[in-house]
Amino acid sequence: MQPVDASLRPATAELVRLEGDLLAVSHGARLASVCVKCATRDDVVRRLEVMHAQRPWMWLFYLTGVLGIVILSFLQRTGGVLLPICTACDARWRRAVRVRSLTTLAIIPVSVAAIGALAAEARGRLPNGAGAWIALALAAAWTAAYVAVHAGKSRRAMVTAASIDRSLIFLRGVHPDARRELVAEATAVRHGAGAKPRSSTLSGASADDE
Ligand SMILES: [Zn+2]
Numbered sequence: 316m317q318p319v320d321a322s323l324r325p326a327t328a329e330l331v332r333l334e335g336d337l338l339a340v341s342h343g344a345r346l347a348s349v350c351v352k353c354a355t356r357d358d359v360v361r362r363l364e365v366m367h368a369q370r371p372w373m374w375l376f377y378l379t380g381v382l383g384i385v386i387l388s389f390l391q392r393t394g395g396v397l398l399p400i401c402t403a404c405d406a407r408w409r410r411a412v413r414v415r416s417l418t419t420l421a422i423i424p425v426s427v428a429a430i431g432a433l434a435a436e437a438r439g440r441l442p443n444g445a446g447a448w449i450a451l452a453l454a455a456a457w458t459a460a461y462v463a464v465h466a467g468k469s470r471r472a473m474v475t476a477a478s479i480d481r482s483l484i485f486l487r488g489v490h491p492d493a494r495r496e497l498v499a500e501a502t503a504v505r506h507g508a509g510a511k512p513r514s515s516t517l518s519g520a521s522a523d524d525e
Pocket of ligand 1: 350351352353354355400401402403404405
């Protein structure tokens with residue numbers, strides 16, 4: 316059997332670099348154990364996070380309600396990344412996700428109440444026009460709550476994707492110290508791996524050496 320030639324292995328195209336306030340990482344890049352939210356190295360776990368990136372105009376789809384959100388899910392770009400995060404920041408992140416989901420789900424009771432107001436107006440139980448105004452106010456209140464939750468505190472607890480292209484995910488919300496350390500370690504690993512040529516005299520045992 317031929318020993319595995321290092322040159323035949325897939326090239327390490329992994330990339331971690333700074334892009335202004337964003338951290339650009341290639342899809343599936345292995346990041347160092349530095350919490351992306353507070354830069355600690357204690358109690359850091361890795362969590363697979365599926366990122367979605369939307370163009371600014373896609374936000375308009377939210378205004379059209381559930382159907383728009385479904386359409387949006389097909390239009391936005393998606394990428395997975397293994398994020399190092401400490402357990403405290405992870406808990407904060409999960410709370411933020413729960414608040415976001417509850418806000419999104421609130422569209423169901425809000426829609427039911429709006430339809431109820433329109434129906435009450437149609438049956439003459441509400442003065443003319445009142446049902447429509449109540450429905451409109453409910454829709455506006457829900458949209459305001461949705462935007463406030465997604466743009467506010469819950470966003471600061473998370474790392475989101477500013478944009479995603481074929482090779483890179485541009486992460487927003489990574490702690491500045493973590494950004495620097497993740498880039499420094501990724502660069503060190505890449506240079507370390509590239510500078511050390513593998514000996515071709517080693518056969519058989521070459522697959523699992525460190
Ligand atoms: Zn943390």
